[in-house]
Amino acid sequence: MDLSETAVLLRSIEQERTLNTILRIAVRDDPLPALLHACLQALLGVSWLSLLPKGGVFLAEPESQQLHLVAHINLGDSLLRSCIRVPFGRCLCGLAAATRQLQFASEVDHRHVTRYPGIAPHGHYNVPIVQGEEVLGVLVLYLPEGHIADPGEQDFLLAVADVLALAIRNRRVREELERTCQKLATLAITDPLTGLLNRRAFFDELERVWAEAVRLDRPLALLMCDIDHFKSVNDTYGHHGGDEALRTVALVLRAGTRAYDIVARLGGEEFAVLFPGTGLEDAATIGERLRAGIASTPAVCEGREILLTASFGVACRRPASEPGELVRRCDHALYAAKRRGRNCVVCA
Incomplete structure (x- = not known):
């Protein structure tokens, strides 16, 4: 086995380990922002990905057609103020939500409409988190400026997004079940006419x-x-x-x-x-x-x-x-x- 074959094998092993780690995190009984933060942390630790040590996860709000930043690592205050909520279609993350397609940028180009003083040169992978036809969120990752798009990286990140979709859907189903159980428990002890105890x-x-x-x-x-x-x-x-x-x-x-x-x-x-x-x-x-x-x-x-x-x-x-x-x-x-x-x- 030559050096390139060894590198491919090691990369494949790390991919599998990372996906398994994120999957284990995804099924934990934690609040969704904490789950997504832990998944993001695991992803940023992948050695062969050319990522800068920062990123975020947005959740989609279909009613308002906006993304809401709920988990982030090493994002500065200026960025947080500008990007806590982003409309579908605006900037790279909004485009990823609107098109349900991964958005790659090697630099801060014309699509990157969010600007602020002191913004550092960088590129992006903006990965939509999708289940069926529904956009659940967007994974935002930072790249060194001039990074060349790598199909292997993109395929891996899309696989990660599938696991994040599972985490989001699983947590929402659990929360809905908890709300239903709470509602049933309340109904069991409540007089329906007055709202008092029965x-x-x-x-x-x-x-x-x-x-x-x-x-x-x-x-x-x-x-x-x-x-x-x-x-x-x-x-x-x-x-x-x-x-x-x-x-x-x-x-x-x-x-x-x-x-x-x-x-x-x-x-x-x-x-x-x-x-x-x-x-x-x-x-x-x-x-x-x-x-x-x-x-x-x-x-x-x-x-x-x-x-x-x-x-x-x-x-x-x-x-x-x-x-x-x-x-x-x-x-x-x-x-x-x-x-x-x-x-x-x-x-x-």
Whole structure:
């Protein structure tokens, strides 16, 4: 084997190793910019490529027809300011996106429309990252000025771009799956009408904060409320009016409680709020404020105001008791408020 054959073999081995390295990086569970940065770093370390030690990876934004620079190595501030976003068709990277063709330049020629003071002489490989007919991004690499285009380099860089396309598509599919799973998880615990926790989620939260209150020996208060004469609201204004009443009460409850309080719709016209670290007196004060807020905030249905009131029961955790006992006492207090004429707060 002569020297040239040895060089070709070594080059082939390094190509394969680099592609395998980039492929391993591509399937890691990292944010996409970090993945692309690591892939770029591996590529710039290839000994037989005549690359300057800097480069970048753009992601395509099809809606705006722009490229967004998300990973880069050794690019100066002037370049970053000029090239953080590049329209399709502008400069060499934009041309690579618009044409879906590799753009080579041996120098800063007429296509290189982005200029800034102190720009150094250089050439470029701008490699489109494509899957099917879709442009996913552009890989931007820097060459010494006067570099001669090498078909072997170009074929290798196109193979690298194929692996980057896999990384981008894989990460986007994973992110979409994560968003879908999160959405399904949220739907499973959320009342669709009001956006509050649903009954099942509320009782799960009750078990959690109860255990925490027992462990830390802290108070825990529960408030339950029921919209007064809700059937009359439905009869007078229809179910749309009833829905608006429920949404209005939910908004008042959420706006009038703290970020760490737990607000839920238990079903029908009944709501509940858990107050971690709160005693009976403070919870009753909050309940009175919520009662007044509901009474002063009419629901609006088709331009008509619906005046609302609600009855409240409040109870606090007792030592050596169970969550179910707290709910029962609070429920009894709520019905005592109903018996007293409604639109009031009763403590257990």
